[in-house]
Amino acid sequence: MIPSSPLSTGPIGVFDSGYGGLTILDKIRGLMPEYDYIYLGDSARCPYGPRSFEVVYEFTLQAVGKLFELGCPLVILACNTASAKALRTIQQINLPVMDATRRVLGVIRPTAECIGEITRSRHVGILATAGTIKSESYLLEIHKLSPDIVVTGEACPMWVSLVENNEYQSEGADYFVKQHINRLLDKDPMIDTIILGCTHYPLLLDKIRQFTPGHIRIIAQGEYVARSLRDYLDRHPEMDARCGKGGKCRFLTTESGNKFEESASIFLGRQDIKVESIALE
DSSP states (O other), X not given: OOOOOTTOOBOEEEEESXXXXXXXXXXXXXXXXXXXXXXXXXXXXXXXXXXXHHHHHHHHHHHHHHHHHTTOSEEEEOOHHHHHHTHHHIIIIIHHHHOTTOEEEOSHHHHHXXXXXXXXXXXXXXXXXHHHHHHTHHHHHHXXXXXXXXXXXXXXXXXXXXXXXXXXXXXXXXXXXXXHHHHHHHXXXXXXXXXXXXXXXXXXHHHHHHTSOTTSXXXXXXXXXXXXXXXXXXXXXXXXXXXXXXXXXXXXXXXXXXXXXXXXXXXXXXXXXXXXEOOOO
């Protein structure tokens, strides 16, 4: 159990299975630069997409526990697979035991909330990991808000590996990107909006646009998650008061810190990033 400390302040935790959540962190910091953050990437055990619900839940719970230990009153699961497979259980079962004063939020709901106002054909595609597609989390969340929208998913098992290995700009990535976009549109040619349902995928955005018809809108999650978090803190001033406001950001990884520094520098366009290696168990 993490000791409750309702009056203490601390950084906002952002967790991902690897580097992908940096695309979420970048948008959140852009909108709310005054807050403190800790980013934790479990790159040593990435990808999460092919793993079972039980394993993803256990790994995610370990990460949430670590971020709580480091003082985070609020943790964002900047990983669609973790949000799909672990969020609800952690919120309903674990938080009351670990520390009922803290909060864990995901990235699927904020993305689903915007779709009804964007699609005109009412046909939406989801490009995501196998785990996220299998969970049908996007289908369920979108239908809670817009039951008339037709949702079609396509699992892209190679895309995370392309990003994690810094191959997302290579010519070799073209085949895998084109293949899955064509498969998605073959399933439903009426799609006019595609959600990138994995936080790694914005790094492939140039190639995704290259192989996607121009009339189709492509939705990356970062700006929607950032706006949703800002709205959440506005609606919960008691939680906002607990989030430290010093503008600092700390980066943690379960793999080599040097490798993560190199990738994070590319992702965020900065060369001053220092990364600490930690263990999760």
